[in-house]
Amino acid sequence: MGKTQITQITPFDFVSALILGELVGNAVYDKEITISKVIFAVVVWGLLIFVTEILTQKKKGLRKLLEGEPSIVIRQGKIDYKVLKKAHLDINQLQHLLRAKGIFSIRECQYAILETDGAISVLRKSSYSSPTLKDLNMPPSRVTLPVTLIMDGQVEVDNLQMIEWDRDKLFDEIRKHGIHSEKEVLYAEWKEGEPLHVQRY
Structure with a gap:
C-alpha cells in the first residue's frame, strides 16, 4: 500500500486487509492446517492485492471500479x-x-x-478567503475550479470538453513545454486565466 495512511485506504484495501486477517486467524485456530498452508494462502492473497494495485495504477476504468472517484x-x-x-x-x-x-x-x-x-x-x-477580500474592502474575484487535463499519461477527455478545449488545443499548449506526447506527462492542470501547469514523468 506504499505510504497510504489508514485514513486514505479505499474500501477495496479495507476488505483486502480483513480477508487477509481472516485467513491467518482461521489458520491459527484450526489444528488441521499446517504452517505451510498458512504461508501459501497469505502469499497468494498478497500477490492478488499487489497485482490489483498495479492494475489500478495502469487502468483508469479499473481504478474507478475498485477505488471510486471524487x-x-x-x-x-x-x-x-x-x-x-x-x-x-x-x-x-x-x-x-x-x-x-x-x-x-x-x-x-x-x-x-x-x-x-x-x-x-x-x-x-x-x-x-484568508485574509478575506471583504476585510480589505476589495471586490470579490471569480472563483474557478482547476481542471485536470492529463493524468498518468492519459488525456481526460470529459474534462477537456468541460473547458471547451479539443486535443489540438491541448497539444499546442503542452508543446510549449517541449513535450510532444501525452505519454510524457504525469499531470497537467488547467486554471482559468493562468498558463497550463504541466509536470513530466
Missing part, C-alpha cells in the same frame, strides 16, 4: 443534492465534514469535493 457535492456555492444522495450523505453529515475544515456556513463554500476515502476537500469563496 464527487463534487457543492458546485458554484450550491449543494448538488443528486450527487449528495448518490454518495449516501445527508446535509448533517456534509455540515460535519465542512466544520472539520473550519467552514461553519455553506455560503462560505464555492466547491466541496467528496474524496474516495470519505474526506472532503473545500475551496472557499474568494470573499471568505
Whole structure:
C-alpha cells in the first residue's frame, strides 16, 4: 500500500486487509492446517492485492471500479443534492465534514469535493478567503475550479470538453513545454486565466 495512511485506504484495501486477517486467524485456530498452508494462502492473497494495485495504477476504468472517484457535492456555492444522495450523505453529515475544515456556513463554500476515502476537500469563496477580500474592502474575484487535463499519461477527455478545449488545443499548449506526447506527462492542470501547469514523468 506504499505510504497510504489508514485514513486514505479505499474500501477495496479495507476488505483486502480483513480477508487477509481472516485467513491467518482461521489458520491459527484450526489444528488441521499446517504452517505451510498458512504461508501459501497469505502469499497468494498478497500477490492478488499487489497485482490489483498495479492494475489500478495502469487502468483508469479499473481504478474507478475498485477505488471510486471524487464527487463534487457543492458546485458554484450550491449543494448538488443528486450527487449528495448518490454518495449516501445527508446535509448533517456534509455540515460535519465542512466544520472539520473550519467552514461553519455553506455560503462560505464555492466547491466541496467528496474524496474516495470519505474526506472532503473545500475551496472557499474568494470573499471568505484568508485574509478575506471583504476585510480589505476589495471586490470579490471569480472563483474557478482547476481542471485536470492529463493524468498518468492519459488525456481526460470529459474534462477537456468541460473547458471547451479539443486535443489540438491541448497539444499546442503542452508543446510549449517541449513535450510532444501525452505519454510524457504525469499531470497537467488547467486554471482559468493562468498558463497550463504541466509536470513530466
